[in-house]
Amino acid sequence: MTLIRSEEILSHIERMIDMQHLLIPENYHSPLTIRETEVAIKEVKDHFERALAKSLHLTRVSAPLFVRPESGLNDNLNGVERPVAFGVKEQDDKEVEIVHSLAKWKRYALKRYGFHSGEGLYTDMSAIRRDEDTDNIHSIYVDQWDWEKVISKEERNTETLEYTVNKVYSALKDTEEFMSRRYNYINPILPDDITFITSQELETMYPDKTPKEREYHFAKAKGAIFIKQIGKTLASGERHDGRAPDYDDWELNGDIIVYYPVLDIALELSSMGIRVDEDCEDRAELDFQKALLNGELPYTVGGGIGQSRICMFYLRKAHIGEVQSSIWPEDVLDETAKAGIQLL
Secondary structure (H helix, E strand, O other), X not given: OOOOOHXXXXXXXXXXXHHHOOOOOOOOXXXXXXXXXXXXXXXXXXXXXXXXXXHHOEEEXXXXXXXOHHHOOOOOOOOOOOXXXXXXXXXXXXXXXXXXXXXXXXXXXXHHOOOOOXXXXXXXXXXXXXXXXXXXXXXXXXXXXXXXXXEOHHHOOHHHHHXXXXXXXXXXXXXXXXXXXXXXXXXXXXXXXXXXXXXXXHHHHOOOOOHHHHHHHHHHHHOXXXXXXXXXXXXXXXXXXXXXXXXXXXXXXXXXXXXXXXXXXXXEEXXXXXXXXXXXXXXXXXHHHHHHHOOOOOEEEEEEEEHHHHHHHHOOOOOHHHOOOOOOOHHHHHHHHHOXXXXX
16 A cells, blocks of 8 residues: 655645646637747737827836835735845845835835826836735736826825726727737727726625625626725725725725636736825835825826736737746646647
């Protein structure tokens, strides 16, 4: 009788869990080779970047890959993710962190660079999220357009939020139409208009569903949705999703989500919102928060738009690894190869 060691059982269970996170669509086949995919990725990024900048009046700027922890500029995401950190030799090994996102840095940059109301910036952001649970749409490598725009205090309202969401959505629509003209296998699927709903309205509509299940059912019904007020506590006592308390105003934020038929899922393309004002006292000991509390930073609206996510969406890919180069579990590499899914 052969005895199986406990570590082998544990390893087998871990592999099974990994595979539960992998969706392989039936009869999936991408019309594009790897080389053709790389060309198409650039076409998507170039067109969308121009469309977004034009729609929101944004100027491209350079941005940091790492920041000092004490600056308070790193995004705390849901408050539990660990940043990648390292010491800088020539500065006595003083620690810096790889950014999670540039949500707070952008607001600081708007002031430093002298942007005025109605003007904004965007940047190519690369980040490492070491605690990410990877699957078809999640990677430990994050690439997105981070953008931020100056508004007045009077514009901190729902009307400004929805107006801005519609501007972002128009760039998404324009890019899909462009790609459908470039590649005959891409048929436009985004509806003419995006549908707005609050997280509480969504919970009331689907009281017996989880937040992700609510997103799926409503996105499938409408095609493209914006769920408002992410982070606030719902009537059930739960939150729709986690958000750091020190950059988004939870009354004036949300997610752009579309229905993605290739995987039959709700696919989040962007998280955005009007930022907190001087009434926010969370993490007040950090430099960023001190500047905010002292009224030294402009009022802003901003967000992040996943570059690989939208490339995956427009090119109708089954796995985010088909449009970005990252690290994946060995079993995922094996199964995707068997299914003809070519990871970069």
